[in-house]
Amino acid sequence: MTDLHPVPPELLLAHERWTARDRPAQPAPHWFPHRWTARLPEHADFIDTLPNPISREAVASQFVDAGDSDEAALRAFLAAMIWGHGRNGYGAYRTAAVLAASDHAGEWLSEALQTTRAAGGPAGFEYLAKHRLKGLGVAFATKYLYFCVTPESKVTPAPILDRIVRHWLATHTDWQPRLDWRIADYQRYCDLVVHWSDQLTEPAGTVEYLMFASGLGTASQWTDSREHATRPPLNSNADANAVLAALDEAADAFEALTEDVTPEDAEDFERGLRALKRIVVARSHCGPQTN
Numbered sequence: 492m493t494d495l496h497p498v499p500p501e502l503l504l505a506h507e508r509w510t511a512r513d514r515p516a517q518p519a520p521h522w523f524p525h526r527w528t529a530r531l532p533e534h535a536d537f538i539d540t541l542p543n544p545i546s547r548e549a550v551a552s553q554f555v556d557a558g559d560s561d562e563a564a565l566r567a568f569l570a571a572m573i574w575g576h577g578r579n580g581y582g583a584y585r586t587a588a589v590l591a592a593s594d595h596a597g598e599w600l601s602e603a604l605q606t607t608r609a610a611g612g613p614a615g616f617e618y619l620a621k622h623r624l625k626g627l628g629v630a631f632a633t634k635y636l637y638f639c640v641t642p643e644s645k646v647t648p649a650p651i652l653d654r655i656v657r658h659w660l661a662t663h664t665d666w667q668p669r670l671d672w673r674i675a676d677y678q679r680y681c682d683l684v685v686h687w688s689d690q691l692t693e694p695a696g697t698v699e700y701l702m703f704a705s706g707l708g709t710a711s712q713w714t715d716s717r718e719h720a721t722r723p724p725l726n727s728n729a730d731a732n733a734v735l736a737a738l739d740e741a742a743d744a745f746e747a748l749t750e751d752v753t754p755e756d757a758e759d760f761e762r763g764l765r766a767l768k769r770i771v772v773a774r775s776h777c778g779p780q781t782n
Contacts, residue, residue: 495686499663502698505705506691517700519546520577527573530583531590537566541573547696550574554638557604561597565590568600568635575634585626592625599624600635607639612649613678615639620672629670629677630654637696648695650684652677656699659706734771 509515521544528535542549550570557567569586576582590596599622607615615636619627630653640648652668660680661667668676681695688695 495683496664496666498687498690501663501705502687502691502701505701506693509701517547517704519544519549520574522573522577522582523580526580526583527569527586530587531569534566534569538569538573541570545570545574547574551638554604554641557639558601558608561601564601564604565597567604567638571635571638572631575631589624589626595622596624603636604639607636607649608641608644608646611647612636612640612681613647613674615649616677617674620674623672629672633677637699642694647681647685648688650681650695650699651703652680653703655706656702659702662706738767738771 519542524538524541524543527538531538541553550567550573553567553570557563572582572586576586593599599619602622603615603618606618612633616633619632619636624632630651633649633651633653636649637651640646652670654670657668657670660683664683666679668680684695684698688698691698
């Protein structure tokens, strides 16, 4: 591991606030089972067994036996995607599209799980980078890989890397990882998180969650609203990042409707979205978010 940053003051502060509130677990997001069973009827029986709301712990329990077969890995993947999308209305559509796009989805997810458990998060990431499931980006791929590493594992963990964490790193360090399957970037990110987890004596998942929660800037389905009630005013970059992320989610949701709209409507929507992003960036003086 080289060129590792010390724990940023902002992460130390986030950790201090979190421990002062008795180390609350990440809130479990609610989700819409009927949307998932409608999009993935062949998995309806399994989906119906999942709790609502669904916590990290509930998802982790689905990974205990996920290495037994391709089908088991596929079910574990579905649990991770349901947790990751939460209330997002387009999550079932996007996940079904990922699985439908490849005849090897179960096989590759199983191999990625086995690789991650044997050699660590970066190795699992490299496997998925070379065996790409169309429509599965880095953010949700790492949500799957995160659960592949069990607490008993001695390998490098697989912390989640999404747009919020990426922007947090860009704001509080001099480095911003890419979200376009750069293996070296994910390796460096894992090294950073492991280094900081050692310094804070916390699991890697806790370090990632603290960055994610403080990087959101506003309360959401994945953060504890009590934190935001006691925090000082948020800076414009954090607020802008939350708005830009929400606009990206709106674009993803609209993508699920494109079969029912005219090309003219789609063009109008994209034009309006670009205009809104320009306004947010201009008023906050923050860099554009391209992922």
